[in-house]
Amino acid sequence: MTSPRLDQPVIEIRDLRKVYGRPPRAVVALDGVNLTIYRGEVLGLLGPNGAGKTTTIGILTTRIKPTSGSAEVAGIDPVRLPIELKKIIAVVPQHMNLDRSLTAKENLLFHAEYFGVAKAVREERAARLLEWLHLSERADEKIDHLSGGMRQRLMIARALMHEPQIVFLDEATLGLDPPARLLIWEKIRELRAQGLTIILTTHYMEEAEELCTRVAIIDHGRILALNTPDELKRLLPGGEVIELEFRQLPPDILDRLQGVEGLARAERDASRVRLYVGSAGKALPRIMQVLDRQVDDLLHVHLAPATLEDVFIYLTGRGLRE
């Protein structure tokens, strides 16, 4: 795998703000975002709906004008030179926007024609990409006859037709079933191995964890943390998480667990406690001891290494499964 060139910044975002509408109904979508993305990276923008992910991508891809601050993509300002920038980037959007009047293959061919790719080259490239994304057999079908996963793959193929330097994937696997999602993950990994710079947004934690070299956790228009998935997990007080689900949660549970050795942090909701610990193996017997007779009320014990979801919950301060 080609590793990211951390000495070659390709996207620089400085103090980026975007406000939609006017006061009193103005909505702040980006509230001072700073971010540098390097060549060959797969950078994930991870956050809930409305966090500002799509706005960030919209600005970097020329479709949204920032309210203030600056962005440069491959040295090009998207506001001043949008046409130049569009030549070297590609977008796989959140909403299906394939050309319904054309077949799958024609979608690819015309897209390349818009970008001035020579006829012989676009024919060859379309055939190769359709094959690579398992779409060859459906090449001559209209878009309406393709499944959601196929359309998503076709949009990825379309994005690659003009050989962009940077690809933006906005919620590329939203609403897909697991096999369709896994196939797309596999293809994104292959693109990463080829050294393409990819910026993807997702609100699936496991997607960010699986695919990204670095992840920016974004919420309310701000970047809360930016690092590799492993480093982000180290932000947590303990490396592992124990989740206990009770038939009836003892009201004083957090107090009682307070003194347990190795417990870094504890949270609760109506029926569950979530315990951040250094080592689940060592902590669990002690926790059971403290629980004593209430062990009978225990429905479920879940042990897991910390995930980005835990990091997200930890950083945003939101309770469990809100």
Next chain:
Amino acid sequence: MSWRTFLALLHRDLVVSVRDLFSFLVRTLIQPAFLVVILGNVMPRLGLVAPDLTTIMLPGMIALSMLFAGMQAVAMPLIIEFGYTKEIEDRLLAPIGIRTLAVEKIVVGALQAVFAGLAILPLGVYLMYGEVRLDFSHPLILLSVVLGIAVVSASFGLFLGALIDPQKIGLMMSAIVAPILFFGCTYYPWRGLEAVPWLQKVILINPLVYASEGLRAALTPQVPHMGLTGIYLGLGLSMLLFLVVGVQAFCRRLTI
């Protein structure tokens, strides 16, 4: 301006239009053809209208077909793309400016308007009762008027397409299209309206008036018609208005 991208987009739109030819012809020709059958064939046979009506009517029918063909060719896809499919977002990622994209839409619509005019002309002549006396001895007037109508119709389409929501297509048909159709000097020459002076003035806001009268000046100059200055002024002002407002609305709609 990126010509290569412009031509590629034009190529795409023409391929799709040709593929869509059958429904284009039905959409464009059915209504004028039926009007011709009733007003230009059945009623003259019954002696209910003057035999001259066929000659008066034909330029109006061509103008009507052109105006609606160009308007629909631009407005309908835009309304759908803005409202539901968002395909326009993909076109906007092509290396082309929003304004140039608007111009491309107008070129496609104008071509379809010209094509509609060419299709309805022989059909009209064939369906009319009796002889229609057409005069092709003013090719420059014909060419300029046809081009003018084509651009007016397509920019009118851009204007409507950028401003109207999909839920309001029905409203657009009855509130905009119907009055244009009836008050467009299609079945009667503008000079004839001297009998109804207020109407003769009010309908001057309708671009179809200049289209019908322009084609009368070009194809049936023997029928009394509006002067060429009025015709060119009317077509020119409608073109300017729809182009400026239409392109602006289109750009505003696509700038976030």
